[in-house]
Amino acid sequence: MCGIVTAIARRNIVPVLLEGLRKLEYRGYDSAGLAVLKTEGTPQLQRLRAVGRVAELAAQADATGLSAEIGIAHTRWATHGVPSERNAHPHISAGLAVVHNGIIENFEELRSGLQAKGYKFTSETDTEAIAHLLHDKLKSIPDLFDAVRATLAELVGAYAIGVLSETDPNRAIVARKGSPLLLGIGEDGYYAASDTAALLQVTRKVVYLEDGDVAELRLDGYRVTLQDGTPVERAVNISSLSADAVELGKYRHYMQKEIFEQPQALGNTLEMIAGGGGISPQLFGADAVGIFGATRRVLILACGTSYHAGLVARYWIESVAKISCTVEIASEYRYRDSVPDPETLVVVISQSGETADTLAALKFAKSLGMNKTLAICNVPESAIVRETALRFVTRAGPEIGVASTKAFTTQLAALALLTLALAKVNGRLSDEDEAMHLAHLRHLPVAVAKVLELEPEIEGWAQRFASKHHALFLGRGMHYPIALEGALKLKEISYIHAEAYPAGELKHGPLALVDKEMPVIAVAPADSLLEKLKSNLQEVKARGGELYVFADAGSEIPQSEGVHILHMPEHYGLLSPILHVVSLQLLSYHAALVKGTDVDKPRNLAKSVTVE
Ligand code: F6R
Numbered sequence: 094m095c096g097i098v099t100a101i102a103r104r105n106i107v108p109v110l111l112e113g114l115r116k117l118e119y120r121g122y123d124s125a126g127l128a129v130l131k132t133e134g135t136p137q138l139q140r141l142r143a144v145g146r147v148a149e150l151a152a153q154a155d156a157t158g159l160s161a162e163i164g165i166a167h168t169r170w171a172t173h174g175v176p177s178e179r180n181a182h183p184h185i186s187a188g189l190a191v192v193h194n195g196i197i198e199n200f201e202e203l204r205s206g207l208q209a210k211g212y213k214f215t216s217e218t219d220t221e222a223i224a225h226l227l228h229d230k231l232k233s234i235p236d237l238f239d240a241v242r243a244t245l246a247e248l249v250g251a252y253a254i255g256v257l258s259e260t261d262p263n264r265a266i267v268a269r270k271g272s273p274l275l276l277g278i279g280e281d282g283y284y285a286a287s288d289t290a291a292l293l294q295v296t297r298k299v300v301y302l303e304d305g306d307v308a309e310l311r312l313d314g315y316r317v318t319l320q321d322g323t324p325v326e327r328a329v330n331i332s333s334l335s336a337d338a339v340e341l342g343k344y345r346h347y348m349q350k351e352i353f354e355q356p357q358a359l360g361n362t363l364e365m366i367a368g369g370g371g372i373s374p375q376l377f378g379a380d381a382v383g384i385f386g387a388t389r390r391v392l393i394l395a396c397g398t399s400y401h402a403g404l405v406a407r408y409w410i411e412s413v414a415k416i417s418c419t420v421e422i423a424s425e426y427r428y429r430d431s432v433p434d435p436e437t438l439v440v441v442i443s444q445s446g447e448t449a450d451t452l453a454a455l456k457f458a459k460s461l462g463m464n465k466t467l468a469i470c471n472v473p474e475s476a477i478v479r480e481t482a483l484r485f486v487t488r489a490g491p492e493i494g495v496a497s498t499k500a501f502t503t504q505l506a507a508l509a510l511l512t513l514a515l516a517k518v519n520g521r522l523s524d525e526d527e528a529m530h531l532a533h534l535r536h537l538p539v540a541v542a543k544v545l546e547l548e549p550e551i552e553g554w555a556q557r558f559a560s561k562h563h564a565l566f567l568g569r570g571m572h573y574p575i576a577l578e579g580a581l582k583l584k585e586i587s588y589i590h591a592e593a594y595p596a597g598e599l600k601h602g603p604l605a606l607v608d609k610e611m612p613v614i615a616v617a618p619a620d621s622l623l624e625k626l627k628s629n630l631q632e633v634k635a636r637g638g639e640l641y642v643f644a645d646a647g648s649e650i651p652q653s654e655g656v657h658i659l660h661m662p663e664h665y666g667l668l669s670p671i672l673h674v675v676s677l678q679l680l681s682y683h684a685a686l687v688k689g690t691d692v693d694k695p696r697n698l699a700k701s702v703t704v705e
Pocket residue numbers: 396397398399400442443444445446447448451495496497498581582585700701702
């Protein structure tokens with residue numbers, strides 16, 4: 094979602110702001126803008142805004158020869174008001190410019206109060222209320238930093254903000270609560286951004302702000318305080334993120350790069366079990382043995398693709414660890430009456446660690462007294478990771494494509510480790526089984542690499558059905574969530590409408606949709622449900638449906654007219670969902686290529702969903 098970049102340095106910071114915004118493009122946005130302060134003579138704000146891509150903003154900056162030493166910039170993902178230049182940030186209130194990521198929940202109230210005082214609103218955004226409120230505060234609190242703090246005290250909701258003022262041209266103020274923001278310490282100045290990728294161009298030295306922090310950036314230094322003004326020290330970290338990790342390299346799209354990075358991402362995530370030995374529950378934190386030993390139930394909360402990872406894990410946790418497990422969509426759980434149970438381990442899964450609904454669901458569970466919490470997340474410094482008693486950080490590396498791929502498979506790897514740890518602590522894992530499961534996990538990167546070799550055949554399939562308007566995905570057992578994930582991938586990047594069903598449900602309704610215009614994609618591993626699935630496939634064939642079947646080495650399904658079969662290199666038992674999803678990712682990717690959609694930045698979607 095929205096992204097922020099702020100800079101004050103002894104150089105022209107306009108190219109830094111623009112490059113920072115380019116690096117934040119993956120978060121999803123529909124318009125972009127920046128404001129700089131010209132400091133020669135009377136300080137003066139200059140603002141540029143554009144609907145569409147950062148490239149458009151860069152063209153405007155070029156055309157106007159914009160140059161300055163202090164500025165703020167923003168990519169906007171519309172929440173309040175349509176994507177338009179008028180609604181794009183920065184928002185200005187007489188000499189003040191503000192960029193904002195998040196949602197101000199009491200903005201209607203603030204807006205009416207400010208209108209009553211004579212402020213004129215030129216946009217439909219909640220952000221403009223922040224700019225006018227700050228302007229109003231400055232009438233009684235002349236110091237910009239203090240006035241920002243007083244403004245923040247009146248905001249209800251989530252924010253990361255950046256502020257510039259013509260009356261105080263030597264500093265930029267930033268603050269965060271609920272939305273990510275970090276500072277960068279450069280050789281020639283100070284910076285802030287929504288994520289590290291935006292700042293690697295100037296520095297690796299970063300300071301992660303905490304919720305409630307307000308910071309001032311000057312040419313000669315910075316300071317951080319709490320919102321009440323109490324000074325605080327925040328550690329300086331050296332980011333290990335390599336610039337290459339966020340570059341496309343030889344790939345056409347980030348999604349393609351990330352699909353092909355999966356063997357490496359899985360290898361990194363599973364590094365702790367690489368050398369012999371058994372599974373150590375402490376992989377999840379120092380208190381894991383105690384917490385897992387007292388766990389009677391597991392509740393998994395997540396959204397989207399991460400929710401699908403949870404659905405697969407339910408099969409594993411119940412069958413291997415023999416612990417009852419429920420999986421719930423975070424945005425539903427947070428608003429319903431449920432029966433809290435302190436013996437439940439609450440597991441939140443999130444690639445970004447910033448998903449507003451998942452974070453709120455976690456806080457809600459804790460407010461009900463469920464304090465045995467675990468985060469599975471790809472971003473170590475994220476809000477979700479900071480909220481849980483236990484954590485496992487997947488090592489997928491930055492995921493730039495909006496569609497989650499390597500984050501998903503590494504989440505599954507982490508959940509497989511969790512299953513084994515729960516089983517072991519609760520005495521349900523024999524030494525023999527432990528060794529067998531670990532051997533499978535260690536071999537996973539090689540097994541996934543073999544699936545990637547199927548790309549040419551999968552590409553051929555994608556060519557055939559990219560012209561269709563609908564598709565049906567079928568799976569059974571732990572491959573039903575993989576069918577759900579395949580359908581989600583296809584719809585989000587190719588815009589082909591796709592639905593997934595447990596294959597046994599077909600004749601209870603969806604079979605009515607099947608004809609030759611409805612491709613049916615089946616995930617058909619050689620497991621105990623294969624014979625049942627074959628009967629379901631016959632039901633499709635008998636109605637003239639065209640079948641695309643992802644079978645395993647051992648699944649004997651005959652190829653025939655309208656039945657296309659692709660055999661996965663090997664059958665992978667419990668971990669088979671991890672292999673099967675890779676082929677579905679490739680299918681969606683190639684279908685999107687044929688359709689010519691924007692693979693990495695699908696319309697209307699954001700990478701990091703920091704609003705409800
Ligand atoms: C789909 C996708 C989304 C995310 C969802 C949750 O490809 O990426 O469905 O899985 O928005 O995001 P995280 O995992 O960051 O909490």
